[in-house]
Amino acid sequence: xxxxxxxxxxxxxxxxxxxxxxxxxxxxxxxxxxxxxxxxxxxxxxxxxxxxxxxxxxxxxxxxxxxxxxxxxxxxxxxxxxxxxxxxxxxxxxxxxxxxxxxxxxxxxxxxxxxxxxxxxxxxxxxxxxxxxxxxxxxxxxxxxxxxxxxxxxxxxxxxxxxxxxxxxxxxxxxxxxxxxxxxxxxxxxxxxxxxxxxxxxxxxxxxxxxxxxxxxxxxxxxxxxxxxxxxxxxxxxxxxxxxxxxxxxxxxxxxxxxxxxxxxxxxxxxxxxxxxxxxxxxxxxxxxxxxxxxxxxxxxxxxxxxxxxxxxxxxxxxxxxxxxxxxxxxxxxxxxxxxxxxxxxxxxxxxxxxxxxxxxxxxxxxxxxxxxxxxxxxxxxxxxxxxxxxxxxxxxxxxxxxxxxxxxxxxxxxxxxxxxxxxxxxxxxxxxxxxxxxxxxxxxxxxxxxxxxxxxxx
Numbered sequence: 041x042x043x044x045x046x047x048x049x050x051x052x053x054x055x056x057x058x059x060x061x062x063x064x065x066x067x068x069x070x071x072x073x074x075x076x077x078x079x080x081x082x083x084x085x086x087x088x089x090x091x092x093x094x095x096x097x098x099x100x101x102x103x104x105x106x107x108x109x110x111x112x113x114x115x116x117x118x119x120x121x122x123x124x125x126x127x128x129x130x131x132x133x134x135x136x137x138x139x140x141x142x143x144x145x146x147x148x149x150x151x152x153x154x155x156x157x158x159x160x161x162x163x164x165x166x167x168x169x170x171x172x173x174x175x176x177x178x179x180x181x182x183x184x185x186x187x188x189x190x191x192x193x194x195x196x197x198x199x200x201x202x203x204x205x206x207x208x209x210x211x212x213x214x215x216x217x218x219x220x221x222x223x224x225x226x227x228x229x230x231x232x233x234x235x236x237x238x239x240x241x242x243x244x245x246x247x248x249x250x251x252x253x254x255x256x257x258x259x260x261x262x263x264x265x266x267x268x269x270x271x272x273x274x275x276x277x278x279x280x281x282x283x284x285x286x287x288x289x290x291x292x293x294x295x296x297x298x299x300x301x302x303x304x305x306x307x308x309x310x311x312x313x314x315x316x317x318x319x320x321x322x323x324x325x326x327x328x329x330x331x332x333x334x335x336x337x338x339x340x341x342x343x344x345x346x347x348x349x350x351x352x353x354x355x356x357x358x359x360x361x362x363x364x365x366x367x368x369x370x371x372x373x374x375x376x377x378x379x380x381x382x383x384x385x386x387x388x389x390x391x392x393x394x395x396x397x398x399x400x401x402x403x404x405x406x407x408x409x410x411x412x413x414x415x416x417x418x419x420x421x422x423x424x425x426x427x428x429x430x431x432x433x434x435x436x437x438x439x440x441x442x443x444x445x446x447x448x449x450x451x452x453x454x455x456x457x458x459x460x461x462x463x464x465x466x467x468x469x470x471x472x473x474x475x476x477x478x479x480x481x482x483x484x485x486x487x488x489x490x491x492x493x494x495x496x497x498x499x
Contacts, residue, residue, distance in 0.1 A: 046264035047461065048454050050147070050168075051218045051385050051422050054343035113139040114398035117162035119150035128419035129166075132215070135414050136405035138398060158182070163393035164402050169202040169384035170453030171289060171460070171499070173212045176388070177205035178499045183389035186210045188400050192407040194428040198448040202384055206290075206499065213387050213407045214425035215415065219441050220270050220381040220454070221365035223330065223338045234336070240278070240306070240371045247313040250336045259330050259338035260314035262476060263322035265469035269455035270381060271339055272472055276303045277379040278371035282450035285379075289459035291498030295490040296483075304475060304482045306371060311479060319473050323347075331359045339368070341383070342423075342441055363437065367444060380448040383457060384425065460496050467492045 120129040121144055133140050143162055150157070150166070158165070158181050165182075167173060176182045189200065189210045203212035228234070232253060237243050247257035262268045276285045280299050287293050288300065315326065315335060323340060327347035330338045338344060345363055348356035367377050387406055393399040405411055412424040420433055423441045431439055445451060456464035471489045475482060 046266055047465065048266045048269065048383065048456050049341075049343065051216055051343075051383055054218070054341070054346050054421075112395045112398065113141050114164060114395050114402045115141045115143060115162035116402065117150075117157065117165040118142050118144045119147035119166045120144065121146045121150075124419045124421075128415040128417075131414040131418050132406060132411040133402070135408070135410040136402050138402055138405065140402060158390075161390040163390055163395050163399040164406075165388050165390065167212070167386070167388050168453065168457055169212050169214060169386060169451075170457040172453075172457050173203070173388060174205050174290075175460075175499050177207075177209075177211040181391050182211050183391050183393065183396070183399075184209045184211065185213065185389050185400060185403055188213065188403045188407070191404045194409060194426045195407060196427060196446050196448070198380070198445065198451040199384070199425050201449075202451040202453065203386070211388055213403045214384045215386045215406060215412055216422035216424055217382045217384040217441075217445055217451075218342045218423060219445050220274065220339065220341050221367055221444065223340060223342075223344050223363055223365045224336060225330065225333055225359075226362050226364050228333045228336065236366045237369055238367075238377065239369050243369045244309060244313075246336075247310065251313065256315055256329075256335045257313035257337060258310065258315065259326035259335040259340075260318035261321040261323045261326035262318045262473060263320070263325075265465060265473055266456060267323045267326075267340065268318065268472050268476060269464070269469065270341070271307065272303065272468075273381050273452055273455050273458075274339065274368040275306050275371065276300075277381070277450075277452060278368060278375055278377070279303055279306055281372075281375040282379045282452065285452060286458065289455065291459070291463075291493060291496060295486045295493060300486060301482065304479070304486075307475075308479045308482075311476070318476050330363075331356075342437060345437065361435075365437070365440070378448065379450040379452055380445050381452045381454055382445045382448075383454050384451065385422075386425070460498055463493065463496045463498075467496075 116133065118129055120126050126144060130142065133142060154167075158176060186209045189195070192213070195214065199214045200210065203210050203214060205211050229236070234246060234249070237246055250257040273285065276288070279302055284293065284299060293300070315321065315329065324347050326335070326338060327340070327344050329335045330344070331348060342365065345360050348359050350357040350360070367380070370376050387403055389399045389403060407426065409424070409426045409428040409430070412426050412429045416422065416424065416429070416433065423438050423445070427446050431442065434442070452458060455468060459468070467489055471485045474485050
């Protein structure tokens with residue numbers, strides 16, 4: 041296997057590719073309305089350059105343009121650089137009714153240079169929840185927006201927790217997400233009489249039944265070094281709980297702790313039910329096996345459906361429509377199924393914005409249902425964080441995703457977003473790959489991770 045480790049995908053890069061032409065048109069018509077018309081005003085805006093390399097500025101405002109609170113335009117640093125997300129974020133911003141200058145940078149360049157950019161940022165900036173937010177909050181380079189959350193009544197406690205720093209204050213406003221869950225083909229379960237289970241022991245028993253039926257229970261991929269981070273995260277959340285998981289990701293727990301070893305002990309009980317050679321398989325290949333009913337289940341983000349393209353495969357839509365999921369089962373009753381893994385994209389405020397009142401007004405607007413409705417009308421590839429967002433264009437999988445995450449007590453972000461990204465890819469990612477190749481060597485693997493952890497400062 042290659043030693044190159046990639047990052048987990050952003051929601052806007054994968055999202056839900058699950059719409060037939062009919063449902064896509066119906067959903068867009070049901071949500072679009074005046075917000076889309078307002079966003080069209082962006083076409084008349086005069087593009088200009090900013091001091092940031094590769095940035096292009098456009099002005100987005102709603103039909104009834106209002107000056108930003110504080111009197112000046114709000115500047116918004118955006119990594120929504122691909123064509124559809126760029127148009128979608130302009131539509132969302134337009135619902136604010138504020139005068140907003142959007143400075144767009146290629147999303148990869150934006151992320152790679154964020155440490156430098158955040159020293160002299162725009163008033164509002166695009167970013168991610170979890171560690172990647174908390175790390176900057178802890179350094180004092182982004183602003184406390186706890187007062188903004190008073191105007192976000194339709195965000196769940198799980199989203200508020202995911203938007204909070206270690207000091208309990210809020211520094212982030214969520215826009216959308218996608219959850220990780222165990223996916224399966226409904227027709228396969230119906231044909232074989234398989235049931236959805238809620239506990240680990242029941243899941244293992246189902247795996248035994250599938251094996252006896254000549255079916256590989258779990259699709260397994262780890263190409264790029266990130267897919268199996270999801271299995272690690274979920275087993276840790278179910279074994280040790282959300283608080284321990286966040287503490288471990290934050291570098292505050294030892295990787296040689298018995299609690300960490302128990303994660304791998306539990307994990308080892310399901311490895312025999314994996315597709316062989318997971319390290320050499322891309323997530324798309326494992327998804328294809330799920331589609332062909334060669335495997336019974338697949339733990340992945342709901343972007344698994346994006347592997348099937350109705351424009352290229354006449355059977356793809358039927359597969360998409362047949363895919364369902366269930367929440368990762370309970371391991372320790374003390375933690376139940378109270379945590380969900382769901383990467384969240386959204387926004388932060390600069391520590392000292394030039395227009396603080398305008399920045400907070402924009403953040404409040406971006407946390408409303410109107411903003412995400414306008415976004416999804418242009419780019420229906422994600423699920424709204426706001427509980428009052430329109431679901432008229434959602435299919436069953438999106439609706440279920442919204443319910444799963446909306447009811448969660450805790451929302452984890454995925455390993456490479458909940459800890460230092462380099463530590464995740466170069467240290468933990470390699471350790472997980474080594475574990476998949478040689479589960480018996482777990483003591484050495486964990487000792488190596490703990491030793492290398494000492495070279496990182498974390499939050």
